[in-house]
Each structure stands twice: as C-alpha cells, then as structure tokens.
Amino acid sequence: MSSPHTIRWGILATGGIAENFAKDLMIDPSTRSVSDIKHTVTAAASSSSSSRAKQFLESCKCPASASAYGSYQELVKDPNVDIIYVATPHSHHYQNTMLCLLAGKHVLCEKAFTVNAAQAKKLVETAKKKKLFLMEAVWTRFFPLSIQIRKMIEDGELGAVHRVIADLSFGQDVENTWGADGAKHRMVNPDLAGGAMLDLGVYPLTWCFQTLYHTVPASDRKAPSVLAAVEKYSTGADEKTSILLTFPSAPGGKHTAHGIALTNFRVATLPDGFNTAKPAIRIQGTKGEIQVDGPAFRPTHYRFIPAEDDLDPQVVKKGSNEKVREVECEIPGQGMFWEADECGRCIRDGKLESAGMGWEESIVIMETMDQVRKQGGVTYPEKIETTEYPVSL
Numbered sequence: 001m002s003s004p005h006t007i008r009w010g011i012l013a014t015g016g017i018a019e020n021f022a023k024d025l026m027i028d029p030s031t032r033s034v035s036d037i038k039h040t041v042t043a044a045a046s047s048s049s050s051s052r053a054k055q056f057l058e059s060c061k062c063p064a065s066a067s068a069y070g071s072y073q074e075l076v077k078d079p080n081v082d083i084i085y086v087a088t089p090h091s092h093h094y095q096n097t098m099l100c101l102l103a104g105k106h107v108l109c110e111k112a113f114t115v116n117a118a119q120a121k122k123l124v125e126t127a128k129k130k131k132l133f134l135m136e137a138v139w140t141r142f143f144p145l146s147i148q149i150r151k152m153i154e155d156g157e158l159g160a161v162h163r164v165i166a167d168l169s170f171g172q173d174v175e176n177t178w179g180a181d182g183a184k185h186r187m188v189n190p191d192l193a194g195g196a197m198l199d200l201g202v203y204p205l206t207w208c209f210q211t212l213y214h215t216v217p218a219s220d221r222k223a224p225s226v227l228a229a230v231e232k233y234s235t236g237a238d239e240k241t242s243i244l245l246t247f248p249s250a251p252g253g254k255h256t257a258h259g260i261a262l263t264n265f266r267v268a269t270l271p272d273g274f275n276t277a278k279p280a281i282r283i284q285g286t287k288g289e290i291q292v293d294g295p296a297f298r299p300t301h302y303r304f305i306p307a308e309d310d311l312d313p314q315v316v317k318k319g320s321n322e323k324v325r326e327v328e329c330e331i332p333g334q335g336m337f338w339e340a341d342e343c344g345r346c347i348r349d350g351k352l353e354s355a356g357m358g359w360e361e362s363i364v365i366m367e368t369m370d371q372v373r374k375q376g377g378v379t380y381p382e383k384i385e386t387t388e389y390p391v392s393l
C-alpha cells in the first residue's frame with residue numbers, strides 16, 4: 001500500500017469555524033476509514049496579532065513547528081503551506097482568497113463563497129489562470145450522507161423528483177438578543193455581508209441544488225428561475241428569506257421541479273432545537289421521499305419512505321409503513337475533514353476544481369442569491385461588492 005499524501009494547511013483567521021476546522025484536520029484519518037490522505041497545519045494567521053495565531057495553534061493542538069503570523073500577507077508567503085483555508089466573514093472572502101491565489105496558494109474558502117457572482121467569477125478566472133485549486137467550503141456536500149442521497153437520486157430510487165423543501169432557520173433574533181453589540185454581529189451586519197441568506201440560506205440552497213441540479217448530467221443542467229420573499233432587519237440585512245426555485249430539467253426525466261429554500265432568524269426550523277428526529281429537508285419523487293433530519297448543515301440521519309402503491313387520498317390507511325428505511329450516518333468529529341480530504345485528493349491528482357462542489361455550481365448559486373437580493377432590495381456597501389483588488393476593508 002502506498003503512503004498517504006500529506007497536505008500542508010495554512011489557516012487564515014482564527015475565529016469560531018477556523019477552530020472547528022483546524023481541530024478536525026488534526027483527527028487521525030483512519031477514524032473515518034481514510035488512508036490515502038493526511039493533513040497537517042503548518043501555519044495560521046490572525047489579523048489581530050501573531051500571539052493570537054499562536055494561541056489558536058495551541059488550542060487546536062496543531063504541531064508545535066507551525067508558524068504563527070500576525071498578518072494574512074505573511075501567511076501567503078510561507079513556502080511550507082500548500083493550501084489556505086479562508087475563514088473570515090463573507091465580506092472578506094473575495095479580497096482574502098484573491099490574496100492567496102495571487103501568491104500561488106490553493107484555496108478552500110468558507111461559504112458563502114463571495115458577496116456576489118461577479119466576485120466568484122473573478123476568483124475562478126484567477127484560479128484557472130494560475131492553475132490553482134479553488135473550492136467553496138460547503139462541507140455538507142462531502143458527508144457520506146449527502147453522497148448516498150445523491151446516488152439514490154441518480155440511480156432513480158425516487159423516480160422523477162418533483163419537489164425539494166429545505167429549511168435552515170435559527171429563531172435567535174440576533175440583532176436584539178446577542179448583547180449590546182448584536183447588530184454588529186457578522187450574521188446581521190451589512191458591512192460584513194451578514195444576513196440569513198448568505199449565512200444560513202446557502203444550506204437549504206445547497207440541498208435544492210445538490211438534489212435537483214447536481215444529479216442531472218452536466219450537459220442538461222440549467223439554472224433555475226427564482227422568486228423570493230425577503231424581510232429585513234433594521235440593519236438592512238435579511239432576516240426572513242423564502243426562495244422558490246423552478247429547475248427546468250430535474251432528475252428522473254425532462255420535467256421541471258420546485259426547490260423551496262427557507263431561512264429565517266425569527267423562528268427555528270424546529271421549535272425544540274436540532275436534536276429532534278424531524279425532517280428539515282424533504283426530497284419528493286414519484287417513487288418515494290427522502291426526509292433528512294436537521295440541522296441542514298450537519299445532518300446525521302435520513303429516512304426513505306417508498307410511495308404506497310395506492311395513493312388514492314380517499315383511502316385512509318392506518319398503521320406504519322414497514323418499508324420505511326431509517327439510516328444513521330455517524331460523524332466522528334465535527335465533519336469538516338471530509339471536505340479537507342476532497343481538497344487533498346484534488347491537489348494530489350492535479351485537479352483545479354472538485355466534482356462535488358464545482359466552480360460552475362458555486363457561480364450559479366451565487367447568481368441565484370444575487371437575484372434573491374435584488375428582488376428583496378438587500379444591498380451591501382460598494383467596497384465589499386466590488387471586484388476591484390486590492391481594496392482595504
């Protein structure tokens with residue numbers, strides 16, 4: 001057996017998700033039955049200070065040899081780094097990712113990829129030109145659960161898929177309840193491209209796209225039409241966003257399908273939290289339905305409910321459907337290592353983009369979100385919408 005390929009990560013920013021990601025990189029891949037890829041963290045950078053970066057590396061139990069930088073500019077020059085994980089707020093993804101690419105580093109950039117589609121296209125153009133790997137960090141797509149569900153759809157187990165309903169809502173009233181500075185929190189602060197859609201809505205959109213778009217042959221994929229209802233906080237960021245997508249060419253035939261993506265900061269997907277075994281996502285086909293229990297970003301359980309032969313609504317049936325299949329997909333850690341493994345394999349194999357979260361699909365999703373924002377009148381400051389580089393934020 002050949003030895004595993006080791007990928008050397010640099011972590012750009014030291015906030016909440018950077019910590020989860022770096023800790024996942026440190027988990028032995030054999031615990032998830034992976035033997036071809038290994039990860040190490042060789043550097044981290046904080047825009048506040050090198051001591052913050054050092055403290056971060058220590059708390060994530062990264063190797064003692066890892067370098068701690070007090071600026072992102074220093075990190076991108078480190079020759080011991082292969083790929084950089086960008087974990088800043090949405091507003092900064094374009095500038096930070098461009099910095100890495102222009103310095104010759106591969107990049108995994110947190111969701112939402114950018115503020116708008118124009119920025120996403122520029123990053124892709126740059127990665128292509130510089131022959132570098134680039135991927136939006138939609139970790140959920142790389143869970144075995146997501147891969148299994150996409151395969152079931154591709155294999156026709158659901159028949160013709162006509163509707164997907166997906167929700168990720170936190171009833172948190174962020175602006176008013178997250179302390180005196182609640183309105184400045186990255187989730188609702190327009191200066192940081194906050195808002196329910198860019199922060200949470202990407203997950204219900206991911207479920208609509210990975211089931212209704214990704215599962216049809218690439219040559220048949222067509223962008224959906226978009227209808228949105230959007231309500232805003234006093235900050236100007238969206239707090240309730242409901243999106244109705246019509247996909248012209250859905251899996252299982254040449255029919256249309258509706259994708260309904262819901263996100264909301266005032267009410268939760270389930271009022272009793274995320275632990276209840278209730279669906280946050282429903283994928284409905286002519287042969288049956290898959291229900292995925294929430295939360296939409298890190299689901300661990302789904303059930304397949306085959307359609308009854310007799311769907312006559314006049315016939316009232318009692319008792320349980322014995323053909324229902326419950327599937328538990330355990331996650332040994334936070335679950336961010338699967339997207340990291342994908343980056344490692346792509347870099348090892350000289351691929352610039354991942355088949356699981358390809359450039360074109362990230363761009364189509366950003367275009368969808370551009371349309372939602374336009375319909376809902378959500379705007380962000382020009383300096384974070386621009387494709388100019390460099391811009392100081």
Ligand SMILES: NC(=O)C1=CN([C@@H]2O[C@H](COP(=O)(O)OP(=O)(O)OC[C@H]3O[C@@H](n4cnc5c(N)ncnc54)[C@H](OP(=O)(O)O)[C@@H]3O)[C@@H](O)[C@H]2O)C=CC1
Nearest residue numbers: 013014015016017018046047048087088089090110111112
């Ligand atoms: N995949 C997932 O499950 C999750 C993804 N995310 C995504 O990750 C990104 C970061 O989110 P999260 O870690 O929760 O955010 P945090 O606020 O916890 O961290 C963001 C970090 O970005 C850096 N930063 C640079 N400039 C700024 C600025 N002007 N304001 C605030 N922070 C700045 C800071 O690090 P430093 O001082 O070290 O430079 C800061 O700690 C977002 O894109 C979010 O959507 C978030 C949560 C979960």
Ligand SMILES: O=C1OC[C@@H](O)[C@H](O)[C@H]1O
Nearest residue numbers: 111187198199200203297
């Ligand atoms: O990506 C995310 O998923 C989990 C949420 O807690 C977080 O706010 C969001 O950014």
